[in-house]
Amino acid sequence: MAFDQVRVRLAPSPTGDPHVGTGYIALFNFVFARKNKGKLILRIEDTDQVRSRASSEQMIMESLRWLGLDWDEGPDVGGAFGPYRQSERRHLHQEHANKLVTSGHAYRCFCTSERLDEMRAKQKADGSQLGYDRHCRNLSDAAISANLSASKPFVVRMKMPTDGVTIVKDLLRGNVEFENQRIDDQVLLKSDGYPTYHLANVVDDHLMKISHVIRAEEWVSSTPKHVLLYEAFGWEQPTFVHMPLLRNTDKSKISKRKNPVSLRYYQRAGILPEAMVNFLALMGWSFGNDIEIFTVSEMIEKFELERINLGGPIFDQTKLNWMNNQYMQKISTGRFVEYLRDQIFNIDQLLKIKPFAVERMDRFDQFLDNNIFFFNGALKYDGIPLVPAGKTNDEMITMLGRLAETLDEVYDWSMDPIKQAMDAVKTELNWKPKDYFMPIRLVVTGRKDSPPLVESIEIIGREMTRFRLRDAADYLKAHPQKTPS
RNA sequence: GUCCCCAUCGUCUAGCCUGGCCCAGGACACCGCCCUUUCACGGCGGCGACGGGGGUUCAAAUCCCCCUGGGGACGCCA
Numbered sequence: 001m002a003f004d005q006v007r008v009r010l011a012p013s014p015t016g017d018p019h020v021g022t023g024y025i026a027l028f029n030f031v032f033a034r035k036n037k038g039k040l041i042l043r044i045e046d047t048d049q050v051r052s053r054a055s056s057e058q059m060i061m062e063s064l065r066w067l068g069l070d071w072d073e074g075p076d077v078g079g080a081f082g083p084y085r086q087s088e089r090r091h092l093h094q095e096h097a098n099k100l101v102t103s104g105h106a107y108r109c110f111c112t113s114e115r116l117d118e119m120r121a122k123q124k125a126d127g128s129q130l131g132y133d134r135h136c137r138n139l140s141d142a143a144i145s146a147n148l149s150a151s152k153p154f155v156v157r158m159k160m161p162t163d164g165v166t167i168v169k170d171l172l173r174g175n176v177e178f179e180n181q182r183i184d185d186q187v188l189l190k191s192d193g194y195p196t197y198h199l200a201n202v203v204d205d206h207l208m209k210i211s212h213v214i215r216a217e218e219w220v221s222s223t224p225k226h227v228l229l230y231e232a233f234g235w236e237q238p239t240f241v242h243m244p245l246l247r248n249t250d251k252s253k254i255s256k257r258k259n260p261v262s263l264r265y266y267q268r269a270g271i272l273p274e275a276m277v278n279f280l281a282l283m284g285w286s287f288g289n290d291i292e293i294f295t296v297s298e299m300i301e302k303f304e305l306e307r308i309n310l311g312g313p314i315f316d317q318t319k320l321n322w323m324n325n326q327y328m329q330k331i332s333t334g335r336f337v338e339y340l341r342d343q344i345f346n347i348d349q350l351l352k353i354k355p356f357a358v359e360r361m362d363r364f365d366q367f368l369d370n371n372i373f374f375f376n377g378a379l380k381y382d383g384i385p386l387v388p389a390g391k392t393n394d395e396m397i398t399m400l401g402r403l404a405e406t407l408d409e410v411y412d413w414s415m416d417p418i419k420q421a422m423d424a425v426k427t428e429l430n431w432k433p434k435d436y437f438m439p440i441r442l443v444v445t446g447r448k449d450s451p452p453l454v455e456s457i458e459i460i461g462r463e464m465t466r467f468r469l470r471d472a473a474d475y476l477k478a479h480p481q482k483t484p485s
Numbered sequence: 486g487u488c489c490c491c492a493u494c495g496u497c498u499a500g501c502c503u504g505g506c507c508c509a510g511g512a513c514a515c516c517g518c519c520c521u522u523u524c525a526c527g528g529c530g531g532c533g534a535c536g537g538g539g540g541u542u543c544a545a546a547u548c549c550c551c552c553u554g555g556g557g558a559c560g561c562c563a
Contacts, residue, residue, distance in 0.1 A: 013563045048562055113561070120560090127486050130559050155561050173490070182488060182559090190561040197563050221489055221558035244491080244556095251555060279497090282512090286498055290511040309498070312556060316496050319513045329526075 003211035003238070006038025010071065011201065011215070013045040014056035017262035017463065018063035020315070021216060021246050021254060024280045028243060029214050030069045034300045041208055042074030044085045045201070047194045052087070053411060063263040067273050068296060081208040086200050093195035096203045096233070097156045097188050105232040106188060108154045109136040110147045131184040132157065156189035158229070166224040171241045172308055178224040186225050198222065202229040205238060214241040218253070241305060244284050244312045254315055256408065265463035269377040270343065272331070275324040283313040293326055344375055352459045356451035374459055379446040379468055381475045386442050388435040393480040396439060397473045399429055403440065404469040413462050419454050443472040
């Protein structure tokens, strides 16, 4: 093999909260790198200019460090193969896209997104194969220069072979064959000049000398495109390893609609990082000898990629909690005190609560009783009438879901945007203020005499607010408070 | 719809590659008992799975085929 060193990478896209799946894949990359005395590279895949956010990048790095998964090269620590943010490598991607156009492996496509939408709608309607119809694949030179001089926007698409098969060698799944004629002429370069995942990924993996691509199973079906790109460039392929997907209880791919997926939520909920990592390790891998509790170092010693179980594991909170309890029981006194001080009663949080707390108590011994919801995780809704008089159980569930979704889009977590988001949902669903705010207050704080709602929500934070909204919706599904008349 | 992946208790899994030691082992959850002035922890026990059908073989959870089921992908998102 031409790769003289194991080099693996973590390639999160900074488009939201640090995802538990990112932590999962990070763990296996980390362990594999350490096992083989190789390097772990953190590369930020921020080629989606619309959705990428610097704050998200920051949170991802914090969460990974919280888990104790450190990297050898990355945007913050540097390295010999930088830059490590794809947006800063744009010229490289463009240069390589142009190479492919010149060599005849790719072409410019001037189709508008309207045309593509129509095309897809049509394909869907008559049930034909989905994919680009290759309208621009064989434009004449004259047509191309005419479009270019009219400065029509274009993308660069890869010219996929029309016959034969492409074989993806996956370390865990063996050879997976794909018929070339079914592979879509993938967009490599968007009209804004940024690369798509496929191009950026292959170019950067090659330039960064990545030896093993360890990523989630959802990528299997686009891997033939990547293989074809390596071939078009004449580059050696890395070894592909596709990990199983973490699942919701209903076996679908883990999603925030059905499960808390933010690592920050688990941190906030008091899960110890070593418990989280240990639990994640058990998703698809096992230590052997019926041992379930082990550290990352112990995992590194015993690790074998080949022993990964390919069935998609369900992310089971109950077992996570048990795992956490196991670590809790062994925690040192120092760490116990530290944790409470830094994570639960942390000074920033107390500072924010103070003005609201002092108005509502005349003795300090009332503090915890009054403000418990600022520190708690899940709340108890038994005996609390959550559904307002004018609404049905189902309407309430729908409202909670919409509000959770909408609040999730609030990246600047401060009063005004939160207020706006809440009003937007109220308007969208056409709820009266009277029916709207009290139930939300009850769900989020567990009481009707809480400090001001928006302020409280801001302090509670996005992850926990979202969790409580979902949790209350689940609660109402299981325990309807009203039956439809 | 098309392509691809996967398939052991409700859940996480061991065993599968290199068939016999497996009428399938461990853990979570659940149930019972014990410990205990409560609860929890802990200990003991119980419940509980090789999706179905064909092969191959003296012998199949383990190898092969079909079916079924589940999942993923089919974006100028990653």
